[in-house]
Amino acid sequence: MMGDIILSVEGLKARYANAITALEDVSFTLSRGEILAVLGANGAGKSTVLKAISNLLPAVRGQVTAGSVLYQGESTLTRSPAALLRAGLVQVLEGRHCFKTLSVEDNLLTGGLGRGASRAEIAADLDRVYAWFPKLAARRRAISGLTSGGEQQMTAIGRALMARPKLLVLDEPSMGLAPLVVQDIFRALKRLNSEDGLSILVAEQNSAIALTYADRAVILEHGASVLSGDAGALKARDDIRAFYLGQKPAAAPAVSAPLPA
Ligand SMILES: Nc1ncnc2c1ncn2[C@@H]1O[C@H](COP(=O)(O)OP(=O)(O)OP(=O)(O)O)[C@@H](O)[C@H]1O
Numbered sequence: 001m002m003g004d005i006i007l008s009v010e011g012l013k014a015r016y017a018n019a020i021t022a023l024e025d026v027s028f029t030l031s032r033g034e035i036l037a038v039l040g041a042n043g044a045g046k047s048t049v050l051k052a053i054s055n056l057l058p059a060v061r062g063q064v065t066a067g068s069v070l071y072q073g074e075s076t077l078t079r080s081p082a083a084l085l086r087a088g089l090v091q092v093l094e095g096r097h098c099f100k101t102l103s104v105e106d107n108l109l110t111g112g113l114g115r116g117a118s119r120a121e122i123a124a125d126l127d128r129v130y131a132w133f134p135k136l137a138a139r140r141r142a143i144s145g146l147t148s149g150g151e152q153q154m155t156a157i158g159r160a161l162m163a164r165p166k167l168l169v170l171d172e173p174s175m176g177l178a179p180l181v182v183q184d185i186f187r188a189l190k191r192l193n194s195e196d197g198l199s200i201l202v203a204e205q206n207s208a209i210a211l212t213y214a215d216r217a218v219i220l221e222h223g224a225s226v227l228s229g230d231a232g233a234l235k236a237r238d239d240i241r242a243f244y245l246g247q248k249p250a251a252a253p254a255v256s257a258p259l260p261a
Helices: 046-053 081-086 104-111 119-132 134-138 149-162 179-196 207-213 231-236 238-245
Strands: 005-016 021-031 035-039 062-071 089-092 167-171 199-204 216-221 224-230
Touching: 005 046, 005 199, 021 035, 021 046, 021 062, 021 199, 035 046, 035 179, 035 207, 046 062, 046 089, 046 167, 046 199, 081 089, 089 149, 104 119, 104 149, 119 134, 119 149, 119 179, 134 149, 149 167, 149 179, 167 179, 179 199, 179 207, 199 207, 207 216, 207 231, 216 231, 216 238, 224 231, 224 238, 231 238
Parallel strands: 021 224, 035 199, 035 216, 089 167, 167 199
Antiparallel strands: 005 021, 005 062, 216 224
């Protein structure tokens, strides 16, 4: 299903108002129909890259100072987050943002607003979300704030799906969730990718799960993309994961042996 490039990040630099340089030099591409994982230790710059992509950095007093982000061939850095959303670039922010006092279904419905879709289209989209996440169907009338962490994450993803993304961007969907719930979520993402052709960019600290489900991965260290390659090949390289992702102490990996692209 892989084809042309839907997202291209080139030489990206960014900083926050307090003048800390958050991104030094980040480059990668994502092909249409691909799942790409952005990996890196705490503070490596994953969230900053994702916010830059959706032009959300100005909202947190950050700015891109160099480089480019092209979504479907056009710069995202000059377009509003709302315009990008309408163009199919939809982001699920870190921390399972739901409207806590609304029901699960009302949360999902907010994701379909602003598209000018008919009632019938909205109803069909809602059914599709419930098909991807059957647990949400069972909890549709529940108040979101009273549902489990996993259900809140599914609600946040479901709301993003209601906006009909072409590229779904997720910031640490596994955060704070039990392993079985994380697996449920990644399985649903994989099905959305393989059955619906959805392109997915996912930032994760949980490299084991991300590398299990992604096609390719890019590793960030101190705000720079230092390595990218086939997810299976990266998963097999314990030394690389240990060195860059801080999972256990290791000697510097022999990166001279290139990974298959
Ligand atoms: N709003 C902000 N204002 C100032 N500095 C920030 C802000 N957000 C992040 N930073 C800094 O930018 C750098 C990159 O942070 P970022 O959140 O992008 O990393 P991350 O890889 O997503 O980490 P985490 O996994 O902890 O979310 C860090 O040094 C961080 O302290």
